Amino acid sequence: MSKFSDYNFNGRKALVRVDFNVPLNDKFEITDDTRMRAAVPTIKKILKDGGAVILMSHLGRPKDGPTDKYSLRHLVYHLISLLDGATVKFAEDCTGPVAEKAAADLQMGEVLLLENLRFHKAEEKGDASFAEQLAKLGNVYVNDAFGTAHRAHASTAVIAQFFAQPDRMFGLLMEAEVSNAEKVLNNATAPFTAILGGAKVSDKILIIETLMDRANNIIIGGGMAYTFLKAQGKEIGNSLCENDKLDLANELLEKARTKGVQLVLPVDSVAADKFAADAATQVVSNDNIPAGWMGLDIGPASVALFSETIQASKTILWNGPMGVFEMEAFQKGTKGVADAIVLATAQGAFSLVGGGDSVAAVNQFGLADRVSYVSTGGGAMLEFFEGKVLPGIAAI
Ligand SMILES: Nc1ncnc2c1ncn2[C@@H]1O[C@H](COP(=O)(O)OP(=O)(O)O)[C@@H](O)[C@H]1O
Numbered sequence: 351m352s353k354f355s356d357y358n359f360n361g362r363k364a365l366v367r368v369d370f371n372v373p374l375n376d377k378f379e380i381t382d383d384t385r386m387r388a389a390v391p392t393i394k395k396i397l398k399d400g401g402a403v404i405l406m407s408h409l410g411r412p413k414d415g416p417t418d419k420y421s422l423r424h425l426v427y428h429l430i431s432l433l434d435g436a437t438v439k440f441a442e443d444c445t446g447p448v449a450e451k452a453a454a455d456l457q458m459g460e461v462l463l464l465e466n467l468r469f470h471k472a473e474e475k476g477d478a479s480f481a482e483q484l485a486k487l488g489n490v491y492v493n494d495a496f497g498t499a500h501r502a503h504a505s506t507a508v509i510a511q512f513f514a515q516p517d518r519m520f521g522l523l524m525e526a527e528v529s530n531a532e533k534v535l536n537n538a539t540a541p542f543t544a545i546l547g548g549a550k551v552s553d554k555i556l557i558i559e560t561l562m563d564r565a566n567n568i569i570i571g572g573g574m575a576y577t578f579l580k581a582q583g584k585e586i587g588n589s590l591c592e593n594d595k596l597d598l599a600n601e602l603l604e605k606a607r608t609k610g611v612q613l614v615l616p617v618d619s620v621a622a623d624k625f626a627a628d629a630a631t632q633v634v635s636n637d638n639i640p641a642g643w644m645g646l647d648i649g650p651a652s653v654a655l656f657s658e659t660i661q662a663s664k665t666i667l668w669n670g671p672m673g674v675f676e677m678e679a680f681q682k683g684t685k686g687v688a689d690a691i692v693l694a695t696a697q698g699a700f701s702l703v704g705g706g707d708s709v710a711a712v713n714q715f716g717l718a719d720r721v722s723y724v725s726t727g728g729g730a731m732l733e734f735f736e737g738k739v740l741p742g743i744a745a746i
């Protein structure tokens with residue numbers, strides 16, 4: 351496999367898959383640019399060599415084609431500033447005549463950002479002819495999207511077959527992420543605690559079973575917890591829940607018991623009467639969320655319970671906020687868990703925090719430099735720790 355730093359991009363148009371799936375607020379402002387900053391060294395090296403860069407990414411999970419909310423156009427000005435004023439052009443589509451003309455007109459030293467790949471259903475389907483159309487835009491392929499390496503999509507995995515060696519490779523971010531994750535995986539000291547939360551329940555619940563082979567403790571908070579609580583017969587009101595995963599949740603609770611893995615669930619929640627920053631709130635025990643209310647954060651007793659396990663751990667892996675930390679009323683749980691991880695780290699534990707929103711939370715609290723490693727990948731990092739070869743890595 352060719353090594354990115356040894357490759358000379360002079361005169362070449364590099365098609366670079368990045369993960370620019372950054373959080374945006376309702377004014378389309380970027381609230382955390384970690385993933386963009388993390389891709390800058392790769393982009394700069396190609397430009398410095400005398401090459402041109404064509405960036406491909408997804409943003410969010412658009413369901414019905416092009417929508418302004420999910421347009422990568424919102425990222426252009428910030429990208430220009432991160433690249434010290436380099437020329438950044440934008441193509442309104444990632445394939446077809448618009449993209450082809452923009453790529454053909456692109457000059458060496460310039461950057462072209464393509465519109466959201468997921469505006470085409472073919473991307474997530476891993477459609478080979480869509481991948482081939484993307485591949486035609488450049489003459490070398492660089493995968494720097496660690497955060498999306500667990501997806502077998504057209505731009506992350508299928509596209510690689512259209513580039514022969516040495517014209518396909520990982521970028522600097524992907525190299526660094528994989529090497530760090532390998533180091534942690536091979537040197538993890540017990541007790542090993544995985545902390546899961548967030549809102550991508552149907553995806554990430556599937557990871558728990560394999561994680562049980564590695565982790566001594568699995569803490570489950572955030573939106574992920576309520577499927578487990580409901581499976582235990584608790585009243586969760588309108589909290590986030592995957593009703594078709596209730597049996598799986600019960601099986602996982604049973605497997606944890608059999609394997610001697612401590613699966614820790616929240617004991618209380620900050621319940622809200624609506625999903626809004628100005629909602630009425632109350633702290634309730636988790637068997638008692640009133641009908642019509644929803645758990646939007648873990649409560650103080652849960653923070654204390656989780657902190658105890660975290661502080662007794664030597665290796666800590668965290669993906670998924672404990673609540674809707676974007677709203678002030680629901681950020682105490684995430685902050686409390688972050689504080690416990692920082693304390694454990696100061697006492698010698700190795701802590702790895704990953705995922706677009708989890709990293710945004712840690713940055714928001716000013717704690718990013720007090721954990722051992724911040725990863726751009728959430729689901730990707732978890733699947734790596736399951737021992738899987740991620741499709742984006744295998745394809746290269
Ligand atoms: N109890 C909850 N109910 C609804 N959403 C939640 C809850 N707890 C956390 N979230 C949301 O989960 C989102 C992050 O989930 P996810 O994408 O899985 O994390 P990451 O991006 O770190 O991998 C955040 O936007 C947060 O508001």
Ligand SMILES: O=C(OP(=O)(O)O)[C@H](O)COP(=O)(O)O
Binds near residue numbers: 371550726727729
């Ligand atoms: O944000 C991401 O993953 P994460 O929420 O697990 O950190 C990646 O950009 C992948 O996005 P996806 O989960 O919509 O495929």
